Amino acid sequence: SQKIEQNSEALNIQEGKTATLTCNYTNYSPAYLQWYRQDPGRGPVFLLLIRENEKEKRKERLKVTFDTTLKQSLFHITASQPADSATYLCALGRGAGNMLTFGGGTRLMVKP
Amino acid sequence: GAVVSQHPSRVICKSGTSVKIECRSLDFQATTMFWYRQFPKKSLMLMATSNEGSKATYEQGVEKDKFLINHASLTLSTLTVTSAHPEDSSFYICSAYTRQGSGTEAFFGQGTRLTVV
Numbered sequence: 001s002q003k004i005e006q007n008s009e010a011l012n013i014q015e016g017k018t019a020t021l022t023c024n025y026t027n028y029s030p031a032y033l034q035w036y037r038q039d040p041g042r043g044p045v046f047l048l049l050i051r052e053n054e055k056e057k058r059k060e061r062l063k064v065t066f067d068t069t070l071k072q073s074l075f076h077i078t079a080s081q082p083a084d085s086a087t088y089l090c091a092l093g094r095g096a097g098n099m100l101t102f103g104g105g106t107r108l109m110v111k112p
Numbered sequence: 113g114a115v116v117s118q119h120p121s122r123v124i125c126k127s128g129t130s131v132k133i134e135c136r137s138l139d140f141q142a143t144t145m146f147w148y149r150q151f152p153k154k155s156l157m158l159m160a161t162s163n164e165g166s167k168a169t170y171e172q173g174v175e176k177d178k179f180l181i182n183h184a185s186l187t188l189s190t191l192t193v194t195s196a197h198p199e200d201s202s203f204y205i206c207s208a209y210t211r212q213g214s215g216t217e218a219f220f221g222q223g224t225r226l227t228v229v
Contacts, residue, residue, distance in 0.1 A: 034218075036220075041203070041223065042222060042223060043205045043220030043222050043223045044205075044218075046219070099146060100218055102155050102156045103155060104154065104155040105155050
């Protein structure tokens with residue numbers, strides 16, 4: 001069965017450092033992978049999408065890589081700030097309008 | 113970006129009563145909406161796919177008679193938790209896709225915290 005794994009333990013880093021979150025998947029061939037941010041008591045908010053034929057995507061301080069051979073995506077936040085503290089979810093999908101399958105999320109804590 | 117509005121954000125109800133949660137796409141038409149349930153510190157669990165003008169598709173293990181879904185228009189889907197019990201207490205979130213641009217981005221509602229006492 002499909003499985004998406006994110007580090008369930010919280011990631012604690014110091015302000016200004018780069019945070020790196022991992023998303024691994026098995027038994028799945030996604031056409032694209034997405035990253036979402038979720039704050040407590042709120043719905044997820046879309047951050048980035050990367051397609052299967054793309055290796056890397058950037059948006060401001062965010063960078064996502066996608067390795068379909070390793071079946072892994074890395075999500076980086078450079079120059080992290082306390083405001084970046086949240087839970088980050090990865091999600092995989094196959095086609096336009098297709099339902100997404102979510103990972104368990106990783107909680108990031110950026111300390112000042 | 114597209115906006116999905118979910119209401120109410122919080123609701124407390126007595127055991128045995130029913131609760132309706134609304135999910136609206138404010139500036140786009142959504143032929144398909146999704147309803148999720150999320151337990152504390154857990155990921156989103158897909159409950160059902162809501163299709164405009166037709167019956168919802170429920171995931172395995174989700175009771176369709178307990179979680180009634182109605183997608184009456186292209187901008188509104190409702191989830192009714194019938195005869196609620198304390199174990200139904202959870203965070204419920206809806207989402208919708210747009211078919212503009214990549215057409216693969218999901219927009220989520222704010223979520224509804226349901227507490228059954």
